[in-house]
Amino acid sequence: MPTEARRAFAAAHALARHALSWCAPRIDPSEWRLSARNPHGRPEVSAPRLDADIRVNLSHTDGMVAVVATLTDACGIDIERRADSAMVSRVAHRVLSATELATMRDLDPAARTDQFCRLWTLKEATTKALGTGLRTPFDTIAFDFDDDRNARRADNDPSWSMRSWPASPEHHVSVAVHAPKVDFVVHSLSEELRARNP
Template sequence: MKHCLRTNPSVYVMQYKTELGGESGAVSVPSPFPELRLKSVAFEDLSVFLASARRADFCLSEKIVHIWKIRNEGLRFPAGQLALLSEDEKGRASLLTNTLLKSRFLTFRVFLRCMLSMYIGSGPQEVCFSYNDYGKPELGSKNIFFNLSHSGDLAVAAFSGCNELGVDIERVKPVPEAVEIARNLFSRIETRWIGAVNGMERWKRFLRCWVIREACVKAIGTGLSMPLNSFEVCLPEMTGINQPESFYGRPFVVSLGTAHRLSVREFIPDDSCLGALAVLHKHPDFSLLH
């Protein structure tokens, strides 16, 4: 099945192809990747985006995942955009006392609505969310799966036509207690890998494990109600010798018990941020491609 709706030349998708394999744990998959592109659209360009959309950029086949990103660096939120949001969304925004956080929340919700409207062929204000038992938003009978993550002024949204997915991004920042947190929440191999380096490199390793875990629990729809220490993230380079970052960006598989098997792909949304996409695939030959 394909979803083919409108799009805009100023917004791009992250594209890649990967063949999945392996049984349990994290398994490196040696398939080649085509070029990977991830570009931004400014919030003030959304109206232009909707008006100049091209149908081809919003086509989702069974083996395609799109990732879009947007940035909001300002404090103001256009009042006219409030009409696109539900009363529930406006109510959640009213609970935020920080002006910057409120502006970003509203911006990213409008962004998500606009993107979904392009995939399903409705107006942004007509997008109607339902929520699972853990609060993950869904579109009910609509055959499209999506997830949103934001960190600071940056947000990314991932979309699939047939597979549940989760995406997470985090700004690279100091995490002085990285090893201590890892001991409580991560596996032994992850903790050793994080503790083997110092400074910024340690913090980056910790955050890589963190965003992968977040993406995985978001993909299965439980969020952090599923303990992060209940499964292992074994990145391919953790078992390599003198290959600290040589496997970065390759797809691998993470198993959450016997019920869930996910394909995971790390990506870099910008120079100061790390990201991970997890897809709950239904078939062992599932792939992602443009």
């Protein structure tokens, strides 16, 4: 594994352990163990055993790491570097629904690229929460946005909560939790944790 990939892997798992301890404060981050027990490789908590079915999901891309953890509900997260317009043109028709494509046609190129990244990360976060990952055709899961630009499933399924935002000028992150009306709490990686996990 290349050095940068090893660093991202280590950082993602360090952040996951801290996120789990934010959910279960009596457990020290060093006590958590993750394993890929899901058939599609989704990480699951293997130790310690708790009464709650604590869940975690992680993502990393060029220089960025993101993690979501919940006490009981299936969850997924995806962080991506913004795609260039040529890549969006090549793949949008394969991964977006007809309605999503129609909405993107009205946008200028920069906004189209941002919208594509937002939709892609929402789709990947959702399929990760489902435990199916890229095996689920992305064009079968569609999203739209309310007047405040909050993400929601286009089928109005009330059993999902979504959040999507720019993680940096070059990155976008989305979270999906299979539970209604989730109150999301966002933590940033502290300098202390960065220093302990160079």
